[in-house]
Amino acid sequence: MTYDLVLRGGRVIDPSQQLDMIADVAFEGGKVVKLAPRLDLAGCADVRDVSGSLVVPGLIDLHTHVYWGGTSIGIDGEEFARRSGVTTAVDTGSAGPGNFAGFRKHVIDRSHIRILAYLHVSFAGIFAYSRTVMVGESEEMRLMAPADAVRVADENRDVIIGIKVRVGKYSSGTSGLHPLNIALQVADETGLPLMAHIDDPPPSYEEVLDRLRPGDVLTHAFRPFPNAPTTRQGKVKQAVLDARGRGVLFDIGHGKGSFAFSIARAMLAHGFKPDTISSDIHSLCIDGPVFDQLTTLSKFLCLGMSLPDVIAASTVNAASALRRLELGTLRAGSAGDATVLALREGRFDYVDVTGEHLTGDKRLTCEGIVVGGRWWHPR
Structure with missing residues (x-):
């Protein structure tokens, strides 16, 4: 042959x-x-x-921002892929239903690597995130666009694999959990999984986990205090164990402010490995502390995870989270x-x-x- x-x-x-x-x-x-x-x-x-x-198997980065030129945080996905060994970059909410058509036409459809997306429930996605301007898109409830999100997701089922929402002090502000509740309605209506971002409280880590369903993803799962997954004594919170027990997935999403060695050591010491390891690469962390996906994976090798487990967290586990089982394997x-x-x-x-x-x-x-x-x- x-x-x-x-x-x-x-x-x-x-x-x-x-x-x-x-x-x-x-x-x-x-x-x-x-x-x-x-x-x-x-x-x-x-x-x-x-x-x-x-x-x-071709590496999958489950959390990236590659709407280059369309958002302030977007980076060049192909250049990132060359450095990172990534064949599938999953953009997590850079675009919402109001600007997804441009993301698809100008970036996704032209890319040599595969780009899949979690569609943001906010109309224009993450539109004001830079070193000088920081506006939480989930803080303005008038931007929540559930009907538009359902329509755009249904029209782009080949590349939209889930729904994204960001909640926390810096992303939803006084809106609290309301954006998450709206995003869950969109996820239910479309039959797609949800990825939830969490930053500083409010809401609390536990409140967000309590609403997530089997197959949903909590990203920034090993973030530092406040809203860490561990107690002050370094034990894994019971809410975290309960959520994993019912099928919630825990993703790293390193990013600019969402991964701490001390938390990772505590979680791994208790046998709690991340389901997926992702970079959350964007324009504010590509020059450090993230750099690329392979640096993120290497950190977990050096923290004691085995090589097969680290590879699984960026291949078969990520493919399962995406519900794209033709990826992440060499079968x-x-x-x-x-x-x-x-x-x-x-x-x-x-x-x-x-x-x-x-x-x-x-x-x-x-x-x-x-x-x-x-x-x-x-x-």
Whole structure:
């Protein structure tokens, strides 16, 4: 059999299949077609020797802001993907129903990487977030647009995978939980999952969790005090355990102010691993403390999570949260996406949103990615 592309001799880690082995991965017609210890390469159009590297399913970043030029926080998704090894960037509420058409036409449809979106319930999404202007879009209830959000979500089911809302002191202000309640109505009407942002109280971490349904995502889940998931004594709050028990998903969403090493250590010490690890990359954190998705994943490696668990949190777990099971796997017939990584050892400096530094001994870097069965290398 001939193939369009074969990645030869890499260490394949695919948590969706419980695989960790040296193998070849073959792509044909934009899909993964075969994974085996040794493939016959006769007639193969493109063979890439990746021996010594990791080959994993195409990485999914569940929380990004890639409406470049359309919002103040948007970054260039393709440049970010090249650095991060990301083949699917999930934009989380940059656009709402009032400006989603522009996001789709000018960014999503033109992108070489896959861009999916949580549609914001606020009419214009996150429209005023910069170093000089900071207006919480959920604070103005007149901007809540549930009927428009349902219509736009139904018209764009191929790329809209959920509904987004932001609540907290800086995003919903005196509106409290009302935007969340409206967003939940939209999610119920469309049959889509919800992603809820939380920042400082009000509302409290517990109040937000109490309203989330199985399959909904709480992002910024390992944020520092106030509204941390742990008690003062460093124990996981009972509301967090109860929410996970009923199927609520916990996403990192590192961002500019939403991830602390101290909280992560406490959560991991109690066996509470994040369901998904995401960057929340945007214009105010791309130059630090986030930088990219691989830096975010590397932080969890250095905090003690195993390599397969870290990979799962940006592949199969993220695909499950998206309800797109053709992603995040190297099974035959799945989307033809893969990421080639190097796992480097040394001394690497990492920083969280509180300013704490961590000297780690591991760092993941991107060697190249496969998108739709074709090699797409970093510049």
